[in-house]
Each structure stands twice: as C-alpha cells, then as structure tokens.
Amino acid sequence: MSERPEPALVSMRDIEKRFGAVQANRRASLEVAAGEIHALVGENGAGKSTLMHVLSGLVTPDAGSVAVGGVAVTGWSTAEAIRAGVGMVHQHFMLVPTLTIADNVVLGREPRRGVSMDVARAQREVTAVAERYGFPMDVRRLVGELSVGEAQRVEILKALFRGARVLILDEPTAVLSPPEVQELWRVLRALRDGGGTIILITHKLDEVIGISDRVTVMRHGQTVARLDTPDATAGEIARAMVGRDVALVAAAAAADAGAARARPAAGGPPRLTLHDLEVDGARRERRVHGVSLTVAPGEILGIAGVEGNGQTELIEAIAGLKPVRSGTILLGDLDVTRRSVRDRLAAGLAHVPEDRHRRGLVLDYSVADNLILGRQHRFASRRGLDRARIARNAANQIARFDIRPADPSLPARALSGGNQQKVVVAREMGNDFSVLLASQPTRGVDVGAIEFIHAQLRAARDADKAILLVSAELSEVLALSDRVGVMYGGRLVALLPRAAATVDVVGPLMTGATPARAGAA
Secondary structure, three states, rough: OOOOOOOEEEEEEEEEEEEEEEEEEEEEEEOOOOEEEEEEOOOOOOHHHHOOOOOHHOOOOEEEHHHHHHHHOOOOOHHHHHHHHHEEOOOOOOOOOEEEEEHOOOOOOEEEEEEEEEEHHHHHHHHHHHHOOOOOOOOOHHHHHHHHHHHHHHHHHHOOOOOOOEEEEEEEOOOOOOOHHHHHHHHHHHHHOOOOOEEOOOOOHHHHHHHHEEEEEOOOOEEEEEEEEHOOOHHHHHHHHOOOOOOOOHHHHHHHHHHHHHOOOOOOOOOOOEEEEEEEEEOOEEEEEEEEEEOOOEEEEEEEOOOOOOOOHHHOOOOOOOOEEEEEEEEOOOEEOOOHHHHHHHOOOEEEOOOHHHHHHOOEEHHHHHHOOOOOOHEOOEEEOHHHHHHHHHHOOOOOOOOOOOOOOOOOHHOOOOHHHHHHHHHHHHHOOEEEEEEEOOOOOHHHHHHHHHHHHHHHHOOOOOEEEEOOOHHHHHOOEEEEEEEEOEEEEEEEEEOOOOOHHHHHHHHOHHHHHHHOO
C-alpha cells in the first residue's frame, strides 16, 4: 500500500458494519485527499457502497471512526453530511420526472416569496451554479424529458447546489453512452481542477486508469490495497480485487479475435431469423427500421452501437415485450411474431434483459422466487407451488452461478448489483433453451462477475446455443462475438465477420459513418 503524504480530507478507519448475517465491512479504511479523483473498486458485494453509505450518513457503522476535514463525524445523519459538504449521487437517480430541473435541484431548500416558492429565483440560482461548474442547462426543462446523461448531471448539480465539496458517485457510467461518459469525465476533471474532491465507485478498470488519481481496492469487506493510479496497471488492480489473475475484457477481445478467425462457420439451419423487422417506440415513432438477420446454432452474433439506436426495441420485440409493426420473427421454423412471451419461452427463447430492475427481477421477492419468474407453471402442483422443488432449484442455481450470499430466502434487493445480475443469468441460462437474447449482460457488474458471465456465454455457444448479444461495451462485443452487427438510427448498418470487426472499423460505424468510409478509417 502506498502512503499518502498530504493530510486526508476524508479519513475512515477500521469501519465495521453487519446486516444480519452479512458482514459488509470488516475493519475497512479509506483516505482521500482534497482535490483528487479517488477510485473505490472491488467486486460486487465487496463493501464499497456500504462504506460510502457510512460516509454519506445513510448508514451508522457498528465500529470505527469517520472524519471529514479533521472533524470527527462518525454516525452522522444525511442532513449533517450534506451540511458538511458530502454529497452522493446514487446509481439509481432520485429525481422527480414531473418537475423541472430547477425544482428538483432546490427540492427541500426552495427559496420563498411569502408562502409560495420563488420560481424565478430558484431558476436563477440553479442556473448560476450550473454555469459556475461548467455544465449550463435549461433549468426549466422537465426531468422526464432528459437523457440518462443529462439526468445524471442534474443529480451532480443537486449535490453541488447543496455545497458538496466531497462528491461520491456510485457506478456513474453504468447507463451512459460513450459520448455521455466523456462528458462526465470533462465535468469531473473540471470539478477536481476547481478544488473539488470526487470518490468514484466503479468496477470498470479502464475508467480507473483513465480518470482517477488514486485507487483504493476492497475485497470481502476489507481494504486490501491503496495505489497511486499512474503507478498501477489494470491487471494489478484486478488481481487485488479478485485475489487472483483475471482475464480482462480487452485482453479477451484480442485473444478471441484470433479464435474467431480460426473458428469454422456455424452449421445447421438458423435458430433465430428476423426478416424486415419494424418496431415502434413508446410514442409511436419508428425505432427499428427493416432489420433482417439470422443467428445459427453455436454462434454469438454481437450487436454494437451507442445506446438509443433501436437495440432496446429490437430485443424487446423479439422477446415479446413490444409489438411488431411489420416483419417476421422465427424461432427455428416457428413464426412467433404474434405469439406470447410464454409461447416463446416454450419454444426455447431465453432473455437476459438490459434493465434487471425493470424487466429482470421483482426486488421484494426472494432469490428462490426470482429464479423461477416466468416459469412458475413448471413448479406448480395441484396444491399450488411446490416449495421443495423451488428450494432445490435455488440451491442448484446458487451453487452453479456463484450467487452471494448463498441464501435463497433473501429478497433480491438485499444482493449487490452483480449478484442480482447473476440471479437473472442463472434463471435464463440455468434451464434448457435454444436461443438466448443477452442484452447488456454485464452492466454494472465487477471484473470477476464479468469473467464468469462471459464464460457462461461461451459455454452456451459451445453447446450449440444461438446467442444474440447486445452491448454498449464494444470491447465486450469484440471479446465474445463470432459475427458483429452495428446498429445506428434503428438500422442494421453493417454485419461483419469477427476477423473484420476491429475497433477502427466498428467505432466509426457506431457514430453514423458509412461502411465504405469506416472500412477506410
């Protein structure tokens, strides 16, 4: 561990926190200097978020000490943390979509004119703060109209408006497109250069290397390493996180490219066929334009593209969650275009959705019950659900997919994001299927879980399953795919053999370049 010569703005020592049988923090420590971007990394369930909840006043530690600016604050409230300049931007935003940006930012601190809120003053004050920190916006816009990246900047603005000098961001890029990520980095660097302090919870090692000044690594609730980022490598950080060498995605992409060149073409009739598929969005606007493709047994077809280019609507239409305007969907030789979700499941379709909270889990249900969602009829008897069979299924899937904690009675919301994702993957891949739709399968999970999920996808491919993969992470598409498609503006603008799908070719296609121009890039 490297020693910090300058005094710490944030000092957390020997933090202990237990939730029932789960020991979230074990003598965990964190030292963060003023004016730096400090990355806090670790596997899902390593205790990162709990440690930050202690710092932000959401959780009271069982033992240990916390000081901010040399003042002891152990066990303070969220209001006290905010008054002391500690603000946290959560992974799932806490905004009211029917209110304006200004209304959301001043909520709870509204300037008054008599008994009413002074709307004009609120807008002026919020605009001034936004311009001061380098991301001006029209504060009269409704939050419900914003993109994900814009909504995140409103959360940051809300913390800054309340005087945050220590800004905690929990997995801030999990739902951002590449351009939005770059805009976020610009904002964070500007905040740091202006004297602000940022603590960044992330599992993405390229982000750690690219944006942070220092990094603290946690494993099993403990602090196991503190490193100066310029002196560290991604492999070294990953090894500290997991306790062993890990196959990183970028390295896997390079290795798999060679494997893809040598891999024979998949044989047999297609398992999934789309012909001229047209799908509308929520406001009846066309989101998918005439997409045709096939996926063969023993093949992973990866779809690359910046989010918002029709990938969500494409996958949800195939899964039966969104109606098709025109075109056909075949599973094998069965036309399922107008069939129900249950019919598609019976025909061998499995679906890992992009949003595990909205589409993949019922957070208040137990892990055991989430592992049978959509398949309850298979566990039914004349007297209702067969709880013994459900328990056996849960025990098998928890062991096979390494879901932690290994307690099937826990509600899904009690699990870390990565382990929630493993529940979804276990349910969809732990049963028999012929076609898998894998949409953002590793979103918000750590390097160890990414390695595990990638291994499951490769194993399914090698067992002659047909997999349609959609990911906003180009490195993931390149690491896994046998062929690569690119979506832009709702159209499939290119379909390439893996050997031809390089970053230099695919990257420009994702931003609207024509295939000829991209190939020349």
